[in-house]
Amino acid sequence: MQRKGGRAPSGPLSRLRPIEQDPLGEYGLPSKGEKRLLSPKVQEAYYARIVERYLAFCTEAGDSDSLQKQFARLALTATTTTTTTSVSLPPHTSSASLSQSIATLPSTEKLSQVLSALRKLREALVASHRHDHFATQAYLFSIRLGILASSYETYYPSLLHLLRRHHQQRDHPTGTTTTNPAPLPTDKNTNSSSSLTSVELTEITTYHILDTACRRGDLAEAYSLYNQQHHHRRRLHHHSTTIASSSTCSSPSSDTLKLKSILDALTSDNWVAWRRLKKQVDLYRVKLMEFAEHQVREHTLRAFGRAYLSVPVGVLEEQTGCGWAELKGRFGVGWELEEAGGKVVIRKVR
Structure with missing residues (x-):
């Protein structure tokens, strides 16, 4: 029977529209029972979506200064609360409105979605026992992005996984150890081992050392x-270089010397050396050093309090790297600022 106007009655299923989901929230956590991400092809497609979303985030931020401000706005608590949640979108969302809804999300929320998706991918790679080149690059991407976002929940598990995998390959070069469970069935060539290059190994080892010192x-x-890293590098130089002299083999590189200087500055609470070293290293090392910056700056403020009765406010701000308002609000200094003379009174002579 046809309705007036020649239109056929629509069935009950035709009124249901497919619900469009955010591609990054399509899958759940493998630790919670998600099985679809165990497929290598699904993992690679999901990783491509993660990288695409991150590049869009970088493009929207604009220049490098704005991008760093976006990373700084992402609090660690916001990361932990969004790692197990997906994006909530209104029902019956079309593809065009889905893209518009994602585009209107706050920048910190977009970055949290990327970090949450990286956790899902990391759990899937671990559950599927995938150790090929793709898995290594996915872990490295998770480490680098997690460090930039100051999210140790993102970078630390991937960091430990790669280091443990490297030590297993070094101790058991012939194959997997007997303590590992049998790998899940996957596509061809996905379980072929992919070792870290010497540059990548040095990079993540440096991150591990800085995380141990600054955050932990x-x-x-x-x-x-x-010392283990330095001894290992000297041994590699000794085996690979037969003509060079022993003094050349044992001389540390510039990055190794900077790493040692960072540890020394943190141990002695040397704020001057700490600030100088921050200007000499890349952004990844700077972000890891920031975990301990509050401690080193507090020691500097205590030193000012013991050594000076008063100090020009410009000198204090330059030496501590903070404005006067931040020193009062964040560090709670009880000193007084004389507006007329531009001088901070630390102690008054009785």
Whole structure:
């Protein structure tokens, strides 16, 4: 039976429109029972979406200064609360309105979505026992982005996984150890081992040392890791270079010397050396050093309090790297500022 106007009655299923989801929120956490991400092809497609979303985030931010401000706005608490949640979009969302809804999200929310998606991908790679070149690059991307976002929940698990995998390959070069469970069935060539290059290994080892010293505050362990790295590099130079002299083989590189100087500056609370070294290293190392910056700056403020009765406010701001308002609000200094003379009174003579 046809309705008036020649239109056929629509069935009950034709009124249901497909619900469009954010591509990054399509899958759940493998630790919570998600199985679809265990497929290598799905993993690679999902990783491509993550990179695409991150590049869009960088493009929207504009210049490097604006991008760093966006990273700084992402609080660690916001990262932990959004790691297990997906994007909530209104029902019956079309593809065009889906893209518009994602584009109108706050920048910190977009970055949180990327970090949440990286956790899902990392869990899928671990669950599927994938150790090929793709998995290595996905772990490295997670480490670097997590450091830039100051999200140790993102970079630290990937960092430990790559380091443990490297030590397993070094100790058992013939194959996997017997303690590992049997790998899940995957596509061809996805379980072929992919070792880290010497540059990548040095990079993540440096990150591990800085994280141990600056975020975890374990200087003894950081020095131990540094000595192990330095000894390993000297041994590699000794085996690979047969003509060079022993003094050339044992001389540390510039990056190694800077790493040692960072540990020394943190140990002695040397704020001057700490600030100088921050200008000499890349952004990844700077972000890791920022975990301990509050501690080193507090020591500098205590030194000012013991050594001076008063100091020009410009000198204090230049030496501490903070404005007077931030020193009062964030560090709670009880000193007084004389507006007329531009001088900070630390102690008054009785």
